Amino acid sequence: MSTVQETGSRRRGGCASVVLGIIALLAIAALALALLRPALFGLGGEKITQREIGASFQQIAELSVEEYVYSNVGTFDQEGFKVVGRTVPFTGRNFLVQYDGSVKAGLRDAEQVKVDVDDAAQSVTVGVPRVEVTENTIDPSTIVVYDQSLNPLNQVKVEDVTEFLEEQEKVAVDKAVNSGLLERAQTRTEELLRSHAEVLIDGTNMAGYRVEVRWV
Structure with a gap:
């Protein structure tokens, strides 16, 4: 045993x-x-596809004459889930984004520029619509996301970054306008149109006519 x-x-x-x-x-x-x-380990190969769902040509006559260029760092912070009015720890989501962009101003439709010649007064009047913001973009190649929270319960979504950048574009327009973008664009547009008109009439029977730019 x-x-x-x-x-x-x-x-x-x-x-x-x-x-x-x-x-x-x-x-x-x-x-x-x-x-x-x-x-031994790595990501598989990337595959990018696209399918065209519509395309067309459209005529435009934009004339951008002034540009406000900026580089910003912005933060997004959401507190997270709440229970009985209290935030549950470690359920928020946040990220920090660095990006470059620009806001341009000028004439939205240059075809609205009208020219009136007064031979009796020997003058050429250029009627110009008011300048406005013509383009507002953030360069996608400059977008860098830092300090992104890795919370499986409340993950950072593509929509969060997209909406954040859209809001930042609006903020950029306000800053550009408040910094004098439209005033600078108006001055530049007037200079360009006057000099262009003077060059066109030089050597013609209107040589010596006074050129006036009028905002309409």
């Missing part, structure tokens, strides 16, 4: 040793994989 018990004990001990050996091997393998991960 004692011999049987000893045999059983040796078998159990042998099984335990085998199990411990397997665990040790798995641990060594895991360590090796961790060290070699850059060489």
